[in-house]
Amino acid sequence: MDIIRCASCDGYGWFDDEDGAPECDWCGGVGYVYRDANGADRRIPADDFEQVADRLEILERDRLRGLGYTGEAKRPWEQAVRKNSMRNEGQ
Numbered sequence: 001m002d003i004i005r006c007a008s009c010d011g012y013g014w015f016d017d018e019d020g021a022p023e024c025d026w027c028g029g030v031g032y033v034y035r036d037a038n039g040a041d042r043r044i045p046a047d048d049f050e051q052v053a054d055r056l057e058i059l060e061r062d063r064l065r066g067l068g069y070t071g072e073a074k075r076p077w078e079q080a081v082r083k084n085s086m087r088n089e090g091q
């Protein structure tokens with residue numbers, strides 16, 4: 001399964017608009033979506049974040065570098081992975 005930049009928000013995960021920054025409902029704020037062999041895109045479920053976090057991070061780093069960013073925004077997958085690792089501590 002390929003992971004591609006969300007076509008709707010172009011990897012941002014949200015939209016700049018007058019009402020604030022609503023989450024992109026195509027990717028759920030992730031900025032990236034799965035693309036299957038048929039070329040159909042679908043949202044990456046939160047349950048998959050831990051598995052795909054490394055790939056998403058690489059994609060995100062490339063995207064930010066392309067934009068000339070040095071700062072990093074916390075993305076849904078990073079929050080989810082952190083939550084999981086905290087929950088796993090002490091087991």
Ligand SMILES: [Zn+2]
Pocket residue numbers: 006007008009010011012013014024025026027028029030031032
């Ligand atoms: Zn999106």
